[in-house]
Amino acid sequence: MPGYRQPPKYLTGLVRLQGAMLSVAVLPILMPTEWMVYLHTQLQLGDLPIAPIVEYLTRSVSAVYAMHGVLLLFISFDLAKYRSLLRFLILVHGLHGTLMLGIDLWAGMPWWWSAGEGPPIMAFAAILGVLYRRWPTESPQAAEH
Numbered sequence: 127m128p129g130y131r132q133p134p135k136y137l138t139g140l141v142r143l144q145g146a147m148l149s150v151a152v153l154p155i156l157m158p159t160e161w162m163v164y165l166h167t168q169l170q171l172g173d174l175p176i177a178p179i180v181e182y183l184t185r186s187v188s189a190v191y192a193m194h195g196v197l198l199l200f201i202s203f204d205l206a207k208y209r210s211l212l213r214f215l216i217l218v219h220g221l222h223g224t225l226m227l228g229i230d231l232w233a234g235m236p237w238w239w240s241a242g243e244g245p246p247i248m249a250f251a252a253i254l255g256v257l258y259r260r261w262p263t264e265s266p267q268a269a270e271h
Contacts, residue, residue: 133205137257141202141212144250148195154188170236209261216254223247 154162159176162184166174174180198215201208227244235243 131206131262133209133261134257137254137261138202138205140250140254140257141198141205144254145195145198145200145202148191149199151188151191151195155185155192212254213258216251216258219251219254220248223249223251 159181163174163176166172201211201215205212223244223246225244226247227240230240230243
């Protein structure tokens with residue numbers, strides 16, 4: 127994009143990594159319910175209720191995460207063009223991590239779940255934010271004019 131410096135490769139790589147990790151959430155959308163029950167039990171989270179609302183929530187939340195991952199992958203191929211969207215998404219990720227930690231604590235999730243969900247999202251957002259701020263806005267040629 128004219129006037130904009132290309133992003134550092136490590137920033138692009140981290141956005142792609144996060145996008146790929148989130149895109150894996152597509153798997154539970156099609157996962158048999160029996161697998162969900164088994165995994166839930168193995169994680170020692172008690173019995174997974176079998177009800178339409180549980181089916182709906184588990185699959186729709188996975189779909190939202192996967193959709194978000196695909197969006198990150200898409201913008202990672204032209205971060206200069208989507209620079210302002212990336213800045214917004216970094217902010218949203220930080221807020222999302224904070225919100226997830228609060229929900230986990232309020233819901234009484236196990237400590238390892240709470241520690242493994244919200245804080246890593248917040249940390250990743252913070253790292254992306256630092257890298258984003260270090261990304262020069264103008265290309266060297268545009269700065270000369």
